Amino acid sequence: MSNPVLQISDLQVSYYTDTGRATALDGVSLALNVGEKLGLVGESGSGKSTMALAMMRMIKPPGRIEGGRVLVGDTDLTSLTDEQMLRARLSKIAYIPQGAMNSLNPVMRIGNQMMDAIKAHVSGDAKADMRERCVEALESVDLKPAVFKMYPHELSGGMKQRVCIAIGILLKPQVIIADEPTSALDVVTQRQVMETIDRVQKQIGAAVILIGHDMGLMAQFVDKVAVMYAGRLAELSTVRQMFTSPAHPYAQALISSLPNLENKGVFQGIPGLAPSLLRLPSGCAFHPRCPRVMDICTSVRPDLNTLEDGRNVACHLYTEKA
Amino acid sequence: MAALLExxxxxxxxxxxxxxxxxxxxxxxxxxxxxxxxxxxxxxxxESGSGKTTLAMLLLGFIAPSAGQILYQGQDISRLGGAARMAFRREVQAVFQDPFAVFNPFYTVDHLLTVPIKKFKLATSAKQARERMEEALTAVGLRPEDILGRFPHQLSGGQRQRINVARALVLKPKLLVADEPVSMVDASLRANILETLRGLQKNHGVSIIYITHDLTTAFHIAKSIIVLYRGSVMEAGDVDAVIKHPQHPYTRLLIDSIPWPDLNRRWGETEIKAKEMEQSAQGSGCKFLSRCPFAMNQCVTPAPLFRMSEHQAASCYLYEQYPQVHSDQLTELLPV
Incomplete structure (x- = not known):
């Protein structure tokens, strides 16, 4: 087994709100190898985006990282000083946020924004080198060098999103986190953007974490899928295992709620509502909605166990057999 | 046949x-x-730029058509006055794409629901207004006690979008224009919102114009479909026929780009011609010409709709062996 490029262990994040402490991320661990693509899925509020922000150390008050480690290569991001972390962002770990295309400054040329990104994270590059690097990055996302001199309003949504991907890969990071990179784009553009990420990822050999709730996109794009529920991993398995035989009842519900061309008009949502992080149910957080709930589920929280076929599942259905 | 909207x-x-x-x-x-x-x-x-949202704006009377007419119950909507205008405003409701933009951050979400109730005098007492709100919120799968009295930033996107649907519901509309209502919502909530919309149609007799780029949800919720590309109708007909057997090259590209949650159905291999290239080459011919893999000489004049079956027609010369349909007869292609 090759050395993992990203190792997250026991990551813990809480938000301190007026109504109490909400544990948004509760002891999440996972590892990712070079060139691997992981999909992180879950309902809103399940901790997907918190996970991304925690990895980038961009959790803002009232949120706080309360424990755990994030290793990229052999650098422990959680032990870096703020100054070091600033440099690590973009060069070791890059983040393409949701609706990234709206983060471009409308009164600044694309090229200047890209050079700014380089200047903020590495020092001492000659201007000509930086420019060359930017144009290279633009080309790798299929944009003409002329885009360097353009303003954001001259570009379409898909092009702006690709500019943001270009900024993300400027410093050839080892890990790219893409948080719903295509949620505001139409299907054709979405496919273009995803194919761009795919190609770029292969070029620079980075590991990718794709955050989202579109299982279709996951099926087309990732190697492994991690399903989150109420701040914890419910299941982590390969994309094939996930789509052919999901183990966790929540993952099963997610998969069977997917639309396809056979079951027209059948809307199989997941019954019940996502729990509030302020008052999580006892035991397994999913038990009030679980169709296969047992007595033990209401009192004992299941740990993430590795099954025989290599997948990780946090559910009592599988602990007895193990 | 009395027309609700024409x-x-x-x-x-x-x-x-x-x-x-x-x-x-x-x-x-x-x-x-x-x-x-x-x-x-x-x-x-x-896709974006196909005129979907323009159509929504026209239907809602926010903008006026440059040519042609929009009639609501037989009356031109740009000339409605007084009571008729009030009725139109109440009976034609909208749900928009962005569940973040419609809320005023300074008010609690109650505001969004109380304003229409007051404006259209739907309740005689505060208690009745409250009941109406709770009823509508429950109908879209929200717990009123979790929602009422909170500020927009305290709610998730899915919750906000369902509040928008609840707001439309409070008014008991006849026509709902839903512009990408689920594109920013969780997959698991999507099913609930779509189910809510379909319940509106079935149980409350509300007609819905569902505007989307997501053909999977369209397939599940709608009866008929109109595919637009840069303002022109490319293909129209029964949703089953169009999605399972797309005819127009553009519809095929769209269907091919859907990320199916199915490991055995990969994204198509068809090369997507970059959209940005074609922007300048706007001619008078078929709008899809510059991206079309089947482009022919005759495509420089736009193709009429050719009807290959009772409930399907495509605007493409690949099908010129079939009878032509005039654009006025589009409705005949759509099963009810």
């Missing part, structure tokens, strides 16, 4: 400035009729 050869052209002659045709000669007594769900599909 579009007669509607065209919308946006011009740039007073002196410039450059203009963009956002919607080109679209005719469509929705019957009053047969509530249905019609999908209008297409």
């Amino acid at each position: 579009l007669k050869n509607v065209t919308k052209v946006y011009t740039r400035g007073v002196l410039s002659r450059a203009s963009t045709t956002a919607l080109n000669d679209v005719s469509l009729t929705l019957a009053e007594n047969e509530p249905t769900i019609v999908t209008v599909a297409g």
Whole structure:
């Protein structure tokens, strides 16, 4: 087994709100190898985006990282000083946020924004080198060098999103986190953007974490899928295992709620509502909605166990057999 | 057949400035009729820039067509006055794409629900108004006690979008224009919102114009579909026929780009010609010409709709062996 490029262990994040402490991320661990693509899925509020922000150390008050480690290569991001972390962002770990295309400054040329990104994270590059690097990055996302001199309003949504991907890969990071990179784009553009990420990822050999709730996109794009529920991993398995035989009842519900061309008009949502992080149910957080709930589920929280076929599942259905 | 809504050869052209002659045709000669007594769900599909949202704005009376007419219960909506206008405003409701933009951050979310209740005098007492709100919120799967009294930033996107649907519901509309209502919502909530919309059509007799780029949800919720590309109708008909057997090259590209949650159905291999290239090459011919893998000489004049079956027609010369349909007869293609 090759050395993992990203190792997250026991990551813990809480938000301190007026109504109490909400544990948004509760002891999440996972590892990712070079060139691997992981999909992180879950309902809103399940901790997907918190996970991304925690990895980038961009959790803002009232949120706080309360424990755990994030290793990229052999650098422990959680032990870096703020100054070091600033440099690590973009060069070791890059983040393409949701609706990234709206983060471009409308009164600044694309090229200047890209050079700014380089200047903020590495020092001492000659201007000509930086420019060359930017144009290279633009080309790798299929944009003409002329885009360097353009303003954001001259570009379409898909092009702006690709500019943001270009900024993300400027410093050839080892890990790219893409948080719903295509949620505001139409299907054709979405496919273009995803194919761009795919190609770029292969070029620079980075590991990718794709955050989202579109299982279709996951099926087309990732190697492994991690399903989150109420701040914890419910299941982590390969994309094939996930789509052919999901183990966790929540993952099963997610998969069977997917639309396809056979079951027209059948809307199989997941019954019940996502729990509030302020008052999580006892035991397994999913038990009030679980169709296969047992007595033990209401009192004992299941740990993430590795099954025989290599997948990780946090559910009592599988602990007895193990 | 009494028509609830009738579009007669509607065209919308946006011009740039007073002196410039450059203009963009956002919607080109679209005719469509929705019957009053047969509530249905019609999908209008297409990528960004296809004129979907322009169509929504026209239907809601926010903008006026450059040519053609839009009639609501037989009356031109640009000339409605007084009581008729109030009725139109109440009976035609909208749900928009962005569940973040419609909330005023300074008010609690109650505001969004109380304003229409007050404005249209739907309740006689505060208690009744509260009941109405709770009823609507429960109908969209929210717990009123979790929602009422909170500020927009305290709620998730999915919750906000369902509040929007609840707001429309409070008014008991006849027509709902839903512009990408689920594109920013969780997959698991999507099913709930779509189910809510379909329940509106089935149980409350509300007709719905469902505007989307997501053909999977369109397939599940709608009866019929109109595929637009840069303002022109490319293909129209029964949703089953169009999605399972797309005919127009553009519809095929769209269907091919859907990320199916199915490991055995990979994204198509068809090369997507970059959209940005074609922007400049706007001619008078078929709008899809510059991206079309089947482009022929005759495509420089736009193709009429050719009807390959009772409930399917495509605007493409690949099908010229089939009978032609005039754009006025679009409605005949759509099953109810």
